[in-house]
Amino acid sequence: MEGYLAAKTQLTGPNLPKSSDFQAQEPMTTLQPRPNSPLFALYSAFGFLNSCYDTEMADSVWVSSSLQAVAAETVPPRHTALVRITHWLTVLAFLALLITGVEILISHPRFYWGEAGNVNMPPLFKIPIPASRSTVPTGYGYVLPDQNGWSRYLHFQAAWLAVLTGLLYASYGFLSGHFRRNLLPPAAGLSWRSLSAVIAGHLRFKRLSDAEAASYNVLQRLTYLAVIFVLFPLVIWTGLAMSPAIASVFPGLVSVLGGQQSARTIHFFVSLLLFLFLLVHVMMISLAGFTNRMRAMLTGRINSNKEPHS
Amino acid sequence: MNKLSRRKLITTGLAATAGASGLVVADKLAQSKGLIPPDAGGLFGAGETLTYAAQRLLTRHSMAREFPRSEISKVPFVNGPPPKDDAFLKLQAGGFADWRLTVDGLVAHPAALSLADIKSYPSRSHITHLACEEGWSYIAEWTGAPLSHVLELVGVLPQAKYVVYFAIDQNWDSIDMADALHPQTLISYGLNGADLPVGNGGPLRMRLPRQLGYKNVKYITRLTLTDDLKKFGKGLGSAAPEEGYAWYAGI
Numbered sequence: 001m002e003g004y005l006a007a008k009t010q011l012t013g014p015n016l017p018k019s020s021d022f023q024a025q026e027p028m029t030t031l032q033p034r035p036n037s038p039l040f041a042l043y044s045a046f047g048f049l050n051s052c053y054d055t056e057m058a059d060s061v062w063v064s065s066s067l068q069a070v071a072a073e074t075v076p077p078r079h080t081a082l083v084r085i086t087h088w089l090t091v092l093a094f095l096a097l098l099i100t101g102v103e104i105l106i107s108h109p110r111f112y113w114g115e116a117g118n119v120n121m122p123p124l125f126k127i128p129i130p131a132s133r134s135t136v137p138t139g140y141g142y143v144l145p146d147q148n149g150w151s152r153y154l155h156f157q158a159a160w161l162a163v164l165t166g167l168l169y170a171s172y173g174f175l176s177g178h179f180r181r182n183l184l185p186p187a188a189g190l191s192w193r194s195l196s197a198v199i200a201g202h203l204r205f206k207r208l209s210d211a212e213a214a215s216y217n218v219l220q221r222l223t224y225l226a227v228i229f230v231l232f233p234l235v236i237w238t239g240l241a242m243s244p245a246i247a248s249v250f251p252g253l254v255s256v257l258g259g260q261q262s263a264r265t266i267h268f269f270v271s272l273l274l275f276l277f278l279l280v281h282v283m284m285i286s287l288a289g290f291t292n293r294m295r296a297m298l299t300g301r302i303n304s305n306k307e308p309h310s
Numbered sequence: 311m312n313k314l315s316r317r318k319l320i321t322t323g324l325a326a327t328a329g330a331s332g333l334v335v336a337d338k339l340a341q342s343k344g345l346i347p348p349d350a351g352g353l354f355g356a357g358e359t360l361t362y363a364a365q366r367l368l369t370r371h372s373m374a375r376e377f378p379r380s381e382i383s384k385v386p387f388v389n390g391p392p393p394k395d396d397a398f399l400k401l402q403a404g405g406f407a408d409w410r411l412t413v414d415g416l417v418a419h420p421a422a423l424s425l426a427d428i429k430s431y432p433s434r435s436h437i438t439h440l441a442c443e444e445g446w447s448y449i450a451e452w453t454g455a456p457l458s459h460v461l462e463l464v465g466v467l468p469q470a471k472y473v474v475y476f477a478i479d480q481n482w483d484s485i486d487m488a489d490a491l492h493p494q495t496l497i498s499y500g501l502n503g504a505d506l507p508v509g510n511g512g513p514l515r516m517r518l519p520r521q522l523g524y525k526n527v528k529y530i531t532r533l534t535l536t537d538d539l540k541k542f543g544k545g546l547g548s549a550a551p552e553e554g555y556a557w558y559a560g561i
Contacts, residue, residue, distance in 0.1 A: 104443075104444075104445070105445070107444040107445060108446050110446075115439060115447070116381075116383045116439065116447045116448050116449045117446060118387040118447060118448050119387065119446065120448075121383070135389060135390070148443060148444065148555070149550075149553060153353075153354035153358065153554075153556055156357050156361050156561060157354050158357070159357075160361070161357075240561075242561070243560060244374060244439065244519060244520050244522065244561075245368070245369045245372075245521065245560030246368075246560075247374070247375055248373055248374045248519075248520050249368050260439060260441060
């Protein structure tokens with residue numbers, strides 16, 4: 001009976017990946033740590049979360065043709081519990097970092113290159129806004145209120161949350177195979193032809209098919225990889241490079257960037273790119289179906305037939 | 311949760327217990343090693359404690375970066391006007407000959423040091439970066455007597471944990487003994503080969519290059535050694551947290 005239900009769901013359910021999706025996937029040969037290694041304990045801990053919620057694990061059961069094991073109500077979630085939890089913790093941390101970052105920025109909206117920079121030195125560029133300090137010549141006749149105290153406290157607290165969440169997510173991503181399976185683009189997808197097809201589809205605002213909604217396309221994969229492995233590490237690095245205490249322990253962190261003020265300038269641009277990513281990310285979610293995507297990231301379920309395509 | 315087995319429940323339970331007891335042990339250890347900042351209470355206490363503890367463990371003996379002479383900024387930025395009150399102006403008119411730095415608290419020999427006394431001690435200079443929490447910075451050569459030398463002269467009692475320093479303009483701050491005894495921490499009186507200008511904190515400024523500008527208090531007149539920062543002000547370790555700024559400014 002269970003087998004019948006599962007098979008029926010496979011045939012009619014809108015949420016399950018089509019059999020053609022599996023052919024593209026490589027067989028399940030996830031690298032596992034040795035059973036007696038310390039990594040194994042961590043791996044098992046993630047395995048616990050995985051086995052309850054993970055799409056990929058459910059897929060593997062599916063592929064190994066033990067159809068009966070998957071009852072109709074255990075539709076594989078779009079996002080695992082760990083991905084969902086770390087996603088929302090990152091949202092919380094990033095919004096706090098963004099707001100407090102702007103508050104700190106307005107105390108000196110000028111940027112420099114090199115080690116030192118102040119109003120007696122020519123800036124690399126200025127942001128044409130009023131400042132929260134009277135010592136900065138902005139051309140405005142007024143000074144904004146100083147919000148740096150709580151902003152700096154919250155900026156660093158949120159940075160700890162972001163870094164710890166990021167470490168948890170990254171360990172999980174590597175150990176569970178989440179990065180390899182869900183974010184690493186398949187070799188075929190990286191061809192110019194397939195890339196341009198995806199880009200063309202985006203430019204024409206083509207609506208995604210259900211199969212596409214259950215996985216990430218190559219452009220999404222590349223973007224997420226860049227955000228996770230380039231922008232976030234870079235924003236953490238440049239943030240730490242501004243700390244005089246950290247610079248005393250790891251002077252190379254600063255000199256490689258060209259100096260403390262260069263680190264500050266790069267920190268600003270990387271934050272800008274992360275903010276741009278946030279805008280596009282939210283825009284794409286709205287275009288693709290806000291309710292559905294939110295539901296997927298909040299509960300793990302996708303329910304594409306409940307939201308009419310326009 | 312269909313595949314929740316007994317083994318997994320036990321493993322998770324054990325992991326949670328280990329995590330919780332780990333936190334308790336970490337807290338005890340942090341207390342005894344002095345890794346809890348005075349402003350650890352409140353909304354931002356968790357982040358502040360993590361930052362201070364992590365940086366203190368990493369930086370106990372690290373040296374702030376020193377630069378070649380060619381990196382010295384043309385004009386050392388002056389942030390705000392010097393004190394305007396009569397006491398300061400009178401001392402300034404006398405060339406600061408009557409300026410005193412009193413050292414008291416948990417010391418064997420309390421003292422009141424003149425500028426000449428401090429200048430007679432072995433001096434140290436370093437070309438270092440001074441960064442403000444606002445974002446600007448400059449590089450200059452700072453000259454002064456190492457605070458560790460002054461502390462050695464007065465004989466610090468073993469129970470002392472912090473040096474609290476007070477300025478003539480009611481500003482005050484404090485540092486732990488790791489920063490107080492650090493070889494780059496100076497009672498500074500010279501900038502770029504001349505007397506420390508009043509605009510930059512002259513005649514005496516606490517100079518610790520591993521922390522941001524606002525810990526480098528200008529116009530200091532008194533050092534007090536203590537084992538408990540709760541005895542000062544609102545108990546937050548400095549005037550900064552009372553105005554919303556963190557006590558520890560290594561970042």
